[in-house]
Amino acid sequence: MKIEVAHALAQLENEDTMRVTINDVAKAANVSPSTVSRVIANNPRIGQETREKVFKIMKEMNYHPNIIARSLANKSTRIVGVVVPANTEKAFQHPFYPELLRGIGSVATKYKYNILLSSINSPSEEKDVIRELSRSGITEGVILLASRVNDPTIKELKKIHFPFVVVGRPENEDEVNWVDNNNVNAGYEITKHFIKNGHKRIAFLGLAPEFIVTTDRYKGYKKALEEAGLGIDSGLVLESKFIEHTTDIKVMKQILTGSKRPTGIVACDDFLAFGAMKLINECGLKVPEDISVAGFNNVPLASYSIPPLTTVEVNAFGLGAKAFELLHTSISSDYQSFNRTIVPTEIITRESVQVLG
Amino acid sequence: MKIEVAHALAQLENEDTMRVTINDVAKAANVSPSTVSRVIANNPRIGQETREKVFKIMKEMNYHPNIIARSLANKSTRIVGVVVPANTEKAFQHPFYPELLRGIGSVATKYKYNILLSSINSPSEEKDVIRELSRSGITEGVILLASRVNDPTIKELKKIHFPFVVVGRPENEDEVNWVDNNNVNAGYEITKHFIKNGHKRIAFLGLAPEFIVTTDRYKGYKKALEEAGLGIDSGLVLESKFIEHTTDIKVMKQILTGSKRPTGIVACDDFLAFGAMKLINECGLKVPEDISVAGFNNVPLASYSIPPLTTVEVNAFGLGAKAFELLHTSISSDYQSFNRTIVPTEIITRESVQVLG
DNA sequence: CTGAAAGCGCTTACAG
DNA sequence: CTGAAAGCGCTTACAG
Numbered sequence: 001m002k003i004e005v006a007h008a009l010a011q012l013e014n015e016d017t018m019r020v021t022i023n024d025v026a027k028a029a030n031v032s033p034s035t036v037s038r039v040i041a042n043n044p045r046i047g048q049e050t051r052e053k054v055f056k057i058m059k060e061m062n063y064h065p066n067i068i069a070r071s072l073a074n075k076s077t078r079i080v081g082v083v084v085p086a087n088t089e090k091a092f093q094h095p096f097y098p099e100l101l102r103g104i105g106s107v108a109t110k111y112k113y114n115i116l117l118s119s120i121n122s123p124s125e126e127k128d129v130i131r132e133l134s135r136s137g138i139t140e141g142v143i144l145l146a147s148r149v150n151d152p153t154i155k156e157l158k159k160i161h162f163p164f165v166v167v168g169r170p171e172n173e174d175e176v177n178w179v180d181n182n183n184v185n186a187g188y189e190i191t192k193h194f195i196k197n198g199h200k201r202i203a204f205l206g207l208a209p210e211f212i213v214t215t216d217r218y219k220g221y222k223k224a225l226e227e228a229g230l231g232i233d234s235g236l237v238l239e240s241k242f243i244e245h246t247t248d249i250k251v252m253k254q255i256l257t258g259s260k261r262p263t264g265i266v267a268c269d270d271f272l273a274f275g276a277m278k279l280i281n282e283c284g285l286k287v288p289e290d291i292s293v294a295g296f297n298n299v300p301l302a303s304y305s306i307p308p309l310t311t312v313e314v315n316a317f318g319l320g321a322k323a324f325e326l327l328h329t330s331i332s333s334d335y336q337s338f339n340r341t342i343v344p345t346e347i348i349t350r351e352s353v354q355v356l357g
Numbered sequence: 358m359k360i361e362v363a364h365a366l367a368q369l370e371n372e373d374t375m376r377v378t379i380n381d382v383a384k385a386a387n388v389s390p391s392t393v394s395r396v397i398a399n400n401p402r403i404g405q406e407t408r409e410k411v412f413k414i415m416k417e418m419n420y421h422p423n424i425i426a427r428s429l430a431n432k433s434t435r436i437v438g439v440v441v442p443a444n445t446e447k448a449f450q451h452p453f454y455p456e457l458l459r460g461i462g463s464v465a466t467k468y469k470y471n472i473l474l475s476s477i478n479s480p481s482e483e484k485d486v487i488r489e490l491s492r493s494g495i496t497e498g499v500i501l502l503a504s505r506v507n508d509p510t511i512k513e514l515k516k517i518h519f520p521f522v523v524v525g526r527p528e529n530e531d532e533v534n535w536v537d538n539n540n541v542n543a544g545y546e547i548t549k550h551f552i553k554n555g556h557k558r559i560a561f562l563g564l565a566p567e568f569i570v571t572t573d574r575y576k577g578y579k580k581a582l583e584e585a586g587l588g589i590d591s592g593l594v595l596e597s598k599f600i601e602h603t604t605d606i607k608v609m610k611q612i613l614t615g616s617k618r619p620t621g622i623v624a625c626d627d628f629l630a631f632g633a634m635k636l637i638n639e640c641g642l643k644v645p646e647d648i649s650v651a652g653f654n655n656v657p658l659a660s661y662s663i664p665p666l667t668t669v670e671v672n673a674f675g676l677g678a679k680a681f682e683l684l685h686t687s688i689s690s691d692y693q694s695f696n697r698t699i700v701p702t703e704i705i706t707r708e709s710v711q712v713l714g
Numbered sequence: 715c716t717g718a719a720a721g722c723g724c725t726t727a728c729a730g
Numbered sequence: 731c732t733g734a735a736a737g738c739g740c741t742t743a744c745a746g
Contacts, residue, residue, distance in 0.1 A: 023739080031717085033717090034716070035717075038742095047715055047716085064493055066429075068425055069722090070739080073742080079473070093455065097455060101441075101474070102441075102476070105476025106478060116472070117471065118472075131421075136423065136424040137376070138471075299658075304634075305663075378722095378723055379724065379725095389732065391734080394724065394726085403732080422723085424724095425722085429722090429723080429725095430724045
């Protein structure tokens with residue numbers, strides 16, 4: 001009895017779920033499937049009456065074209081792939097990525113594209129996932145994160161001429177499409193901001209050789225100091241993983257409590273800046289009275305910290321938007337080319353940087 | 358000349374890009390396409406030698422099955438849809454959503470599913486986007502956000518028996534699959550945490566009637582106060598949009614500087630809590646010495662604030678993971694059912710709540 | 715302006 | 731154990 005009911009239910013379900021196809025509406029409208037297809041595609045060769053008749057029937061039957069079938073016939077899925085880290089890595093927890101994704105999604109929608117989000121649970125999966133995305137025909141192009149992508153993957157994509165763009169300047173910058181900020185300039189400007197405010201001993205927090213972003217920002221920092229005739233004190237350059245929240249706390253405290261402590265800290269990331277501010281407080285010092293701090297990324301909470309954090313807006317949304325635009329031209333064009341686009345940064349002045357003397 | 362080169366390039370590209378199909382490998386292996394298809398599907402009826410031969414050829418030719426074609430034949434895309442707000446709404450900037458997405462993605466990957474991320478640029482687009490996702494055959498199910506979804510959409514999905522799950526308890530909770538925290542309990546527990554610490558005047562910040570989450574948390578707050586024999590002072594219940602960073606600053610300041618100011622504030626969200634802490638500071642008061650504050654969501658920065666914020670961990674990752682699991686059973690089962698799953702919350706005790714007298 | 719037919723690249727009863 | 735054939739639901743030259 002129970003089984004019978006379930007069975008009946010399942011049948012009912014099938015009935016309801018059964019798709020109406022182009023053939024069904026063709027029959028109902030007394031035209032050929034070709035014609036229905038053409039009215040869907042807005043083919044101008046179709047007569048006005050026919051068009052209207054077919055449209056009417058489509059509404060009545062609640063017809064929705066099957067995208068999969070269309071994609072197969074078309075060889076166009078209007079889907080691009082984005083690979084995000086899932087489990088192990090904390091990177092995606094950084095507000096930068098959601099913003100990037102929002103940017104990508106926003107312009108993708110305008111072009112009537114969708115995003116296929118492939119999650120990976122370990123970095124080693126990335127290669128295979130990207131291969132799958134590119135070879136299986138599901139995706140017309142992919143957006144990669146420079147900080148994660150490895151060269152073999154790029155080489156492979158290039159070899160099969162699969163459209164892709166990298167977010168963040170890659171190593172072989174002339175042979176791929178990429179978008180990024182001008183990070184050395186951003187590092188330069190924020191450091192100059194300290195210098196202009198009278199700072200002479202400025203620390204750099206968050207150098208991580210494996211991430212080009214941080215080395216670029218460091219280059220800018222260095223340039224600004226040199227231009228101002230201030231030497232680089234390597235004791236004030238602190239390495240630490242970019243996305244890591246905690247840097248080497250002991251070293252940091254020594255520096256903060258030492259006699260040669262800096263009056264300012266440029267941190268490669270707002271999270272690092274928050275960490276620094278916390279340590280500074282724990283050392284009995286105050287921001288910005290004793291030490292000024294600035295960060296990068298302008299995370300949503302930067303304006304909420306006490307004091308509000310001076311930082312540089314990198315415009316992650318814009319980076320995502322531009323990334324999709326590049327990808328789209330790469331997908332649409334018959335001829336290969338390598339493009340870059342630079343998204344401008346902006347210093348957001350708040351209260352964590354003090355004017356000295 | 359230039360054109361010729363470009364042309365040659367385009368041709369070259371086509372050659373390289375030209376997919377190898379199941380027929381190509383069938384020919385090369387001297388078997389039928391059916392056989393190749395079966396070895397891909399690991400059909401046990403295929404002989405060992407044949408299997409090996411075909412596998413070898415597949416490697417050699419670098420064959421990758423076309424997912425679109427397979428999906429069409431199969432009627433199974435292994436893709437689920439998630440709709441995220443893109444432009445107008447700031448909601449997605451909240452760390453909750455990326456975490457949710459990570460959770461969804463993480464278990465989707467385990468089941469070999471992918472996520473189709475549909476961005477919408479205005480709330481009104483949502484209905485159409487979801488209809489498209491569900492009708493076009495691209496997606497086998499969708500995950501909706503309770504706070505955004507409207508009833509007509511749910512009704513429609515139910516009518517066509519399309520699998521979906523809602524994140525956040527919806528209004529008609531018995532007729533859909535959903536996952537959520539027990540928010541009234543969470544509100545109860547965090548309020549009791551204040552009471553246990555000797556607080557008697559406790560404010561509630563962030564009530565927003567249009568968001569069930571906040572009204573649920575408020576119910577818990579109320580229950581805890583009543584249980585403890587403490588009356589509700591409606592002057593201490595502050596409405597404000599849940600995801601809004603700024604509440605009504607003037608009202609808030611009046612309360613903080615008034616003679617009947619609370620000793621504790623339960624904020625519906627960490628961002629609101631940060632905002633409150635800032636205002637408290639601006640009023641010349643200190644957290645937690647003068648006023649204790651707690652939030653919800655345990656955002657990454659909660660441990661960095663000064664003082665570190667006591668909050669409730671809602672486990673967005675877990676909510677996402679469970680959402681996908683529910684969706685998967687809904688997709689896989691022939692028989693309809695309505696399931697809910699509650700993800701436990703946990704109070705994270707830090708230093709923003711003070712023990713009183 | 716419209717239709718019949720072939721094709722997109724797979725899968726899967728059906729036969730043997 | 732393997733193959734020929736039909737089919738998934740579209741699109742699009744080719745004919746008329």
